[in-house]
Amino acid sequence: MASMVSKLARAAFATRASPSAVGGLAGGGRRAAAISGSPADALSVSLAEGPKEYPNPPVDENVLKSKEAMWAFYEHWCKFHGISRDRREMARRFKTFSDNARRVHEFNNSNCRGSLAMNRLADATKEETNIRHGYRRTKK
Secondary structure, eight states: OHHHHHHHHHHHHHOOOOTTTTTSBOGGGOBOOOOOSOHHHHHHHHHHHOOOOOOSOOOOTTTTSOHHHHHHHHHHHHHHHTOOOOHHHHHHHHHHHHHHHHHHHHHHTSSOSSOOOOOTTTTOOHHHHHHHTTOOOOOO
């Protein structure tokens, strides 16, 4: 960890803003990225911030009490992530979403390190997840 930080610090200090890097053209005719502030400031800020919390809605015990509460949480989750689905599609994905919500709640209340959150993929079907990970069904 320390060696990685020192490599990042050396790379940050070795980078100097040149006239071409401050909005001009870089070598090869391509546009250069604008540099604001010193690289050392950016490095110290990124190391000092620490881990960021997920802004996802938390799963609490009240959500797990009934299907109506879970459905209300599902509607809130869709609104939070800007997902627009009709009732039929939501009903089709509801079981997957509720299973994932229960899994997240159980994991977060166990003695395991870390935590899980309901991200924007919480209602994805198994087929969609497989496609996202690059798995394709082969015809036999």
